Amino acid sequence: MADDLPDTSYAILGLLTFGETSGYDLGKLIAESIAHFFFKPAKSQIYAELRRLVAHGYAAEREVAQRDRPDKRLYAITARGRKALSSWLDESSAGSETLRCPVALRVFFGGLMDRDTLIEEVRGHQRAARAQLARFQELERQIAGCPELFFPSLVLRRGLAHERASIRWAAEVLKELERPDDGEPAP
Amino acid sequence: MADDLPDTSYAILGLLTFGETSGYDLGKLIAESIAHFFFKPAKSQIYAELRRLVAHGYAAEREVAQRDRPDKRLYAITARGRKALSSWLDESSAGSETLRCPVALRVFFGGLMDRDTLIEEVRGHQRAARAQLARFQELERQIAGCPELFFPSLVLRRGLAHERASIRWAAEVLKELERPDDGEPAP
DNA sequence: CTGAGCATGTAATCGGTTACATGATTCC
DNA sequence: GGAATCATGTAACCGATTACATGCTCAG
Numbered sequence: 001m002a003d004d005l006p007d008t009s010y011a012i013l014g015l016l017t018f019g020e021t022s023g024y025d026l027g028k029l030i031a032e033s034i035a036h037f038f039f040k041p042a043k044s045q046i047y048a049e050l051r052r053l054v055a056h057g058y059a060a061e062r063e064v065a066q067r068d069r070p071d072k073r074l075y076a077i078t079a080r081g082r083k084a085l086s087s088w089l090d091e092s093s094a095g096s097e098t099l100r101c102p103v104a105l106r107v108f109f110g111g112l113m114d115r116d117t118l119i120e121e122v123r124g125h126q127r128a129a130r131a132q133l134a135r136f137q138e139l140e141r142q143i144a145g146c147p148e149l150f151f152p153s154l155v156l157r158r159g160l161a162h163e164r165a166s167i168r169w170a171a172e173v174l175k176e177l178e179r180p181d182d183g184e185p186a187p
Numbered sequence: 188m189a190d191d192l193p194d195t196s197y198a199i200l201g202l203l204t205f206g207e208t209s210g211y212d213l214g215k216l217i218a219e220s221i222a223h224f225f226f227k228p229a230k231s232q233i234y235a236e237l238r239r240l241v242a243h244g245y246a247a248e249r250e251v252a253q254r255d256r257p258d259k260r261l262y263a264i265t266a267r268g269r270k271a272l273s274s275w276l277d278e279s280s281a282g283s284e285t286l287r288c289p290v291a292l293r294v295f296f297g298g299l300m301d302r303d304t305l306i307e308e309v310r311g312h313q314r315a316a317r318a319q320l321a322r323f324q325e326l327e328r329q330i331a332g333c334p335e336l337f338f339p340s341l342v343l344r345r346g347l348a349h350e351r352a353s354i355r356w357a358a359e360v361l362k363e364l365e366r367p368d369d370g371e372p373a374p
Numbered sequence: 375c376t377g378a379g380c381a382t383g384t385a386a387t388c389g390g391t392t393a394c395a396t397g398a399t400t401c402c
Numbered sequence: 403g404g405a406a407t408c409a410t411g412t413a414a415c416c417g418a419t420t421a422c423a424t425g426c427t428c429a430g
Contacts, residue, residue: 007289014299017296024381024382038287042418047383048418071381072381097312099284100225100287105197108342109272121280154363161356169345209410211410230410259408
């Protein structure tokens with residue numbers, strides 16, 4: 001029933017259910033919501049997707065003149081858009097999850113690398129994961145007890161779980177890499 | 188120093204360090220190794236990447252006639268390829284990790300969905316993660332005590348950690364979704 | 375005066391997917 | 403007879419990134 005658009009389009013359409021916005025503001029909203037577990041499109045793509053949603057009749061465009069700053073275009077979801085969104089939500093039995101972890105690629109080829117360089121890479125990964133975990137925890141505090149963010153908060157927990165798993169994995173790897181006797185067991 | 192090719196190209200170049208192979212066999216090797224934590228290219232892309240590696244002088248192509256089955260082309264990494272690979276491994280400080288989780292997208296918009304449909308989606312996700320975990324555990328048993336697979340085994344642990352985190356998260360979400368009093372607390 | 379924020383887009387390119395095309399062998 | 407495995411690729415398309423282009427306001 002729903003047109004076959006990429007998930008990204010429906011994600012943006014879904015965000016429009018939170019209210020009328022501009023492409024610019026959508027960019028910021030995405031950066032602090034679905035970017036963490038799905039995808040962060042370039043702004044040029046956001047503008048393009050919005051035009052496409054309008055072309056499909058899923059969103060309505062409205063131009064708003066502003067004094068003292070550039071004019072903006074506001075986008076609102078239409079009735080057709082709501083229908084398309086909800087049939088997409090029902091129909092689609094999840095394309096499978098994708099994890100793309102460049103550090104793992106280096107670890108995989110770790111035998112070809114300088115040991116210390118590899119260790120530094122893994123440490124960097126761990127630092128990044130810790131920082132992200134801290135940001136998520138801060139977010140969690142902010143939205144705690146905020147009933148309208150019930151579903152987003154469930155997704156936030158996924159982020160927390162993921163970062164914790166990354167940190168623990170990095171620790172395991174570092175433990176293995178830092179002892180001098182790795183590779184083959186003693187003869 | 189290393190040419191600016193996508194990570195996928197260097198991943199394939201790295202796999203060539205394991206020995207001369209055909210595009211076809213590379214496809215199978217990828218499916219059971221880097222596909223799990225990085226990316227699984229379509230076979231058409233594999234063939235294209237191999238041609239590109241040859242064009243850059245990173246791999247050498249050799250055609251082999253076969254009786255009773257189609258001829259094949261074998262690719263081997265060259266000295267230039269090894270140099271490029273190792274400088275890529277050293278230089279590049281990891282483009283950041285990407286997680287694309289379509290189920291999370293549904294949970295995020297869970298308020299727009301039928302509750303039971305959402306629960307089924309999450310259960311499906313959990314089932315898939317359990318199945319993947321079992322496959323990884325089987326793999327772990329197979330490669331245990333196999334010293335030349337030391338680095339791959341480290342990466343395998345990442346997969347295990349990730350699947351376990353997914354399973355636990357799904358359980359948390361199901362717990363929240365299955366009790367009738369979610370959303371706002373009692374007035 | 376500089377840089378950040380507001381606000382929108384175009385053009386070119388590239389990474390990656392899908393569909394199509396071919397054809398032999400072997401196993402059930 | 404049909405499906406799976408071996409083996410390679412082309413062409414078309416689409417999703418996504420990058421670079422480029424513009425211009426005003428406000429805070430430091």
